[in-house]
Amino acid sequence: MKALLASLLLLACSVQSAELQVIQGDARRTWSSAELLNHPQARDIEIPDDAAYKRSMYYRAVPISVLLDRIAPGDHLQAVALDGFAAELPAATLLATQGARAWLAVEDERQPWPALAKGKPSAGPFYLVWSNPAASQIGPEQWPYQVATIRQLAPVTQRFPALLPAADANADVQAGFAVYQKNCMACHRLNGAGDAEFGPDLNLPHNPTEYFTGDFLRQYIRDPQSLRRWPQGRMPGFSETVLPSAELERLIAYLRHMAQRKGSTNL
Incomplete structure (x- = not known):
């Protein structure tokens, strides 16, 4: 019984282990995957033509704009992935509520996403996805996956x-x-x-x-x-x-x- 309880405790901790850093000027906020999955504005969304998986995908996601409360449309952001991929993103596009809309998809470790390819991990724990990407000419390099940090920076x-x-x-x-x-x-x-x-x-x-x-x-x-x-x-x-x-x-x-x-x- 004790072993079972210990296993359940370890599982609960692992579900909340993924963390996203959001850095806006001097302010820094860490979001856990558990917090984001249960965020009041979290939604179940469909992405018909996912850039990473090359097919329709379903995600639990939050509008990226709700995590960027200190950001103005004229600002510039960068999403940095675990492997060093660093996507440069104008804030106006991320904050838009019409046309292309940016979402942060959050992987639930109890229901993991598929691997990107044989022998590779999934796109999680955090993946920037877009609904209606063609409306703003969103390219594949603006779909960073395995995101670890989103930070405000000066323009390129x-x-x-x-x-x-x-x-x-x-x-x-x-x-x-x-x-x-x-x-x-x-x-x-x-x-x-x-x-x-x-x-x-x-x-x-x-x-x-x-x-x-x-x-x-x-x-x-x-x-x-x-x-x-x-x-x-x-x-x-x-x-x-x-x-x-x-x-x-x-x-x-x-x-x-x-x-x-x-x-x-x-x-």
Whole structure:
């Protein structure tokens, strides 16, 4: 009997063990999964085309806005995952109640989510998901899973001047910088600048535009495994739907431009 009670106690503790840090300026709040699952605004939601699972999924979730009471639409946030993935997110998109809406899905360890792939964990314990993502052009890099921390930060342009193109760079390069922030920065650094600890630097020691010739860089971005078959490869392919051809060309224009600005601090 004592052994049974001890086991039940351990189970109860484990259900509440997952914690999310929300840092807003000088304020810091820790939310347990148990608190969030029982939050007054928690809802059972369906995500018809889940970015991580590639199918319809059902979650217990809270609107992310209710956890960001000190955040204004003009602020900037970052969601950091357990593996170092760091998604840059404008607060206005997270706070929106019309169009695309951001939810924090919370995994209940008594009803765990499926593994993301064979031999891999689930997307839990916390996963930022979107209802109606197409309304705000939400890309797959804005669906961070295994989230550990959500924190308020200065905008990317202020934190990392080494990412900035030259002031006289043309419009395609400037637009490509925005594409880079949305689609690449969650996994990669460039010129050593960025918070991601997931993928390699895209300018040091060499920029991909320097060693991919012809259309191979475009092919690699669209379908990495078609060029480098590697079972452990984690880079997703960026389809035409996610990254239209015009945006892909702007991204390559930005990378090619930055190949001439290795280590630049733009100060």
